[in-house]
Amino acid sequence: MEEVKVVVAHHERATLRVGDVFLKIDTDRARADVEAAAMAMAPVPTPEILWRKPPxxxxxxxxxxxLGRLGEPSTASAAAWAAAGAAARKLHDAPLPPWPGRSPDEVESELDGECDWLVTNGVLPTDVVTRNRRIAEAAIRPWKPVFTHGDLQITHVFADGDEITGVIDWSEAGPGDALFDLATLTLGHEERLGDVIAGYGADVDLDVIRAWWSLRGLRTVRWLIEHDFDPWPEIAVLKSRL
Known part of the structure; x- marks a missing residue:
């Protein structure tokens, strides 16, 4: 009999592993629909959908x-990181998905609310929040929407040697800023940014990527705490911005 392993579980969804099969349980039908549709549209390798019976x-x-984990050194090769950048570029060059993404105004409104919460609840020192909020401002500008993964953290990108074998967790996919994906991929691994950009094959604004590092951290810490995850890796990135 195969062992059942809890891969991740929180108040919104859970993922179980049984042998070579992953069972994602999500009671938000719309979010699950996005994940299935995004994987079908994405021009990069994704997990095979074996079956779907909502939820x-x-x-x-x-x-x-x-590729690695936030807060830990990555043992993946420079070529694998470059391949991840190339995969991101292929995704960003694909046709847009038909559902809407977030606007810069929506991102800014959410960011301001998160900053207020972090300070009011004493989660982070005011100077850390203020400094990162100032850095994050560079990311809040008009962008040309592209097909983004929306949560392209390194734990979601798989490699075998120097080749990317697939990208998982597409529930946040949609039209968005290409540099947000690149920032999410390199969060906490600034030393790998050059490899990713080399694979991406286009000029990027490094100040905007750094801005997204700060913005993502400010926007994520509260969610991690409320869902019983350790926010320390994200907090460490925010403090490193001082």
Missing amino acids: VLALAALPGTA
């Missing part, structure tokens, strides 16, 4: 291992 989505395991 459960069954996915085949990907070969290889994740």
Whole structure:
């Protein structure tokens, strides 16, 4: 009998692994619909959908291992990081998905609310929040929407040697800022940014990527705390901006 392993679980959804099958349980039908549709549209490798019976989505395991984890050194090769950048570029060059994404105004409104919460609840020193909010301002500008993954953190990108074998967790996919994906991919791994950009094959605004590092951290810490995850890696990135 296969062992059931809880991969991740919080108040919104859970993922279980049974052998080589992952079972994603999400009671938000709209979010689950986005994930399934995005994987079908994405021009990069994604897990095979074995079956779907809402609220459960069954996915085949990907070969290889994740590029790394936030807060830990990555053992993936420079070529693998460059391949991740190339995969991001291929996604961003694809046709837009038909559902709407967030506007810069919506992002800014959410950011201001999160900053107020962090200070009011004493989660972070005021100077850390203020400094990162100032840096984040560069990301809040008009952007040309592209097909973004929306949560392209390194634990969601799998590689086997120097090759990308797939990208998981597409529930946040939609039209968005290309530099947000690149920033999410390199969050906490600034030393890998050059490899990613080399694979991406286009000029990017490094100040905007750094701004997204700060913005993502400010916007994520509260969610992590409220869902019983350790926010320390994101907090460490925010404090490093001082």
